[in-house]
Amino acid sequence: MNGPRVHIAFAPELNLFIAADRRAGRTETETDGVSSLGHVVESLGVPLTEAGTLSVDGAVVTAGHVPREGERIEVAAVTRPQRVPGAPLRFLLDVHLGTLARRMRLLGVDAAYFSEDIGDPALATCSAREQRVLLSRDRGLLRRRELWAGAYVYSDRPEEQLRDVLGRFAPPLAPWTRCTACNGELKEATKESVAGLLEGGTERSYDVFAQCTACERPYWRGAHHARLAEVVEAAVAEFG
Structure with a gap:
């Protein structure tokens, strides 16, 4: 590129995204003299969603800063819990x-999800339109402007994924208040009001119901309730 050379260091938490030869500490990289620091960081493998404070020669800068010759750049990891502008805190999952x-x-967290792949552009547009934090393991998707x-x-194991998200964003928890099928809100329901939606054995065996609005x-406390209750209790104990 024959542009300004800068010295850049990434927080250890970001090692997953960068080349092995950049994980030992500060390394030199050449820029084009035009692109922003945000572009440089992403070109080295780190989605800006994962970059925290950006510092140049000890001073905090924005992602729009254009690097100059000899600058010493620090890329921190996001601070946990991470505060997201706007309210309420809502999510969209890949x-x-x-x-x-x-x-x-x-756990009562507002989590939109499409069971079919609607494509990266549509997901990104939905995130912007509904002001939802997009959760994904696709680095390319997270770079969409x-x-x-x-x-x-970070993990491919659901239990670790849940702990990661709850620890990172600290969303308010309200267990048993959302439909696990569609994300709608649940309300108490009488057996009579849902009788037409139940199989005979369920209607005879249970008396307490909720229904998605x-x-x-x-919904009722069926055979899987004990296992689900363990998930809820563990999450509330650690993050509630």
């Missing part, structure tokens, strides 16, 4: 995170 979406909904906010999901799906 197609491969269905189990995480259901667990977040189980139209995103409102985003976060990389959006898809009208009924």
Whole structure:
């Protein structure tokens, strides 16, 4: 590029994204003299959703800063819990995170999810339109400029994914208040009001029900309740 050379160091938490030869500390990189620091950081592998404070020669700068010759740049990891501008805190999950979406909904966290792949542009547009934090393991998707906010999901194990998201964003928890199927809100329901949606054995065996205000799906404390309650209790104990 024959442009300004800068010295850049990434926080250890970002090692996942950068080349092995940049993980030992500060390294030199050549810029084009025009591109922003945000572009430089992403060109080295780190989505800006994962970069925290950006510092140049000890002073905090924005991602729009254009690096100059000899600058010493520090790229920190995001601060946890991470504060996201705007309210309420809501999420949108990539197609491969269905189990995480259901667990977040189980805890009462607003988590939108499309069971079919609607494509990166549509996901990014939805994030911007509804002001939702997009959760994904796709680094390319997290680099899309139209995103409102985003976060990389570091694990491929649902239980670790849930702890990561709750620890990073500290969303308010309200267990058993959202439909795990559609993300709608649950309300108490009488057995009579949902009787037509139940199988005979369920109607005979249970007396306490809730119903989704959006898809009208009924809920009751069935055979899987104990396992789900363990998930809820563990999350509330650690993050509630």
